[in-house]
Amino acid sequence: MPEMPEVQGLVDFLRERVTGLRVERATIANIAALKTYDPPIESLKGAEITGVARHGKFVDLATAGSAPAGSAPADSAPAGPAPADAASGPHLVFHLAKAGWLRWYDRLPQTIIRPGKTPIALRVALSDGSGFDLTEAGTKKSLAVYVVRGPAEVAGIARLGPDPLDPGFDRDVFAGLIAGRRTQIKGVLRDQSIIAGVGNAYSDEILHAAKMSPYALAASLTDEEVDRLHAAMTATLAEAVAEASGKPPAELKDAKRRGMQVHGRRGETCPVCGDTVRSVFFADNSLEYCATCQTGGKILADRRLSRLLK
Structure with a gap:
């Protein structure tokens, strides 16, 4: 299961590569992975990614508006999760659960995703031709994807305790x-x-x-x-x-x-x-x-x- 260090590594990697890019499309291949319906996942199309943050083991991609409050710049050391922000666009939030992972492509494949025939749960295409898949191995599917107005709308984020790498966690x-x-x-x-x-x-x-x-x-x-x-x-x-x-x-x-x-x-x-x-x-x-x-x-x-x- 990816835990804080690996999730922070993903956040740092994505922040450097996706900030400022637009979402061309977000395709759900495993409908059970999508845990929200309002805003619809289609609302991500054309949205500019303004920041990437970590909340516990959740990854949060903010769009439009301002970057997640408290997000560290790519060249600074992470100091725990970012609190909810007031960005005007939807947030794409995901939790990789026990067997999920992110597969990055500098050039996203053009192959058609066939639901039920692939380990891919979500594919995100970006405006420069790059993108990523969220994949999940095994038969027990727990990977979770949320499209929300703010990260606090995700119940798992709302109930998180403090982050042990926050400077105040003495x-x-x-x-x-x-x-x-x-x-x-x-x-x-x-x-x-x-x-x-x-x-x-x-x-x-x-x-x-x-x-x-x-x-x-x-x-x-x-x-x-x-x-x-x-x-x-x-x-x-x-x-x-x-x-x-x-x-x-x-x-x-x-x-x-x-x-x-x-x-x-x-x-x-x-x-x-x-x-x-x-x-x-x-x-x-x-x-x-x-x-x-x-x-x-x-x-x-x-x-x-x-x-x-x-």
Whole structure:
């Protein structure tokens, strides 16, 4: 699943290439992917793209009017999501979900898209002949496309928590968000209404960097553990965003995999201590961790076989 660093990489890439171009056409190939009907998707035709922003894991292309308020220029470091703006044109917003991706073309293919016969969910043609497809692999289709008057009209954006790369997201803000939550810290990190942009992969990486069990209860963390976790979160995400910066979409997935210390590395050697990276499997995903670094050597039981060890 694309998470904040990869989505920010896409935003930076698109901002540099599409700002100032007009949308020639936007074609939906998978009607289930389009979650809105007013404004109609046809309203994008002829609209000038004025800016590109990130909200959590959502990508927001603003048209006409002004660029999204708070959007960083292409040559500046991203500092979290942009708030809703008052642009007069519609916004094209999308969320890539678990198996979606963006395929960029300097020259957009002229082949006809046949609904139901292609992984393409949306094709956008731009005025200079370039464009992009939103694609989705697998049979479970969750990629979502919205055409709205402002990003706050997207329910998933409206309920987002603060962005961990926002300059105001300091240790005290983080401590306030997790205080009193008697839920496992991995689930807290992944909850988009608490913290925006972190998913399964980077929550594994953050917890490994913080030397913390994924099953630790948020409410039980000591002040020192909160300090350590906040530092690990901001450093891990900032490094991943820096690694994604400047890379085209086709290279972002491989860059993400190369940067992972434990996520997706079951059976490999932990680069910190040399122990074996282990997994716990759930219904539709898994978590990875190092027992030596994170649980004092304790092996966490697999949900498929037995109850979780506390």
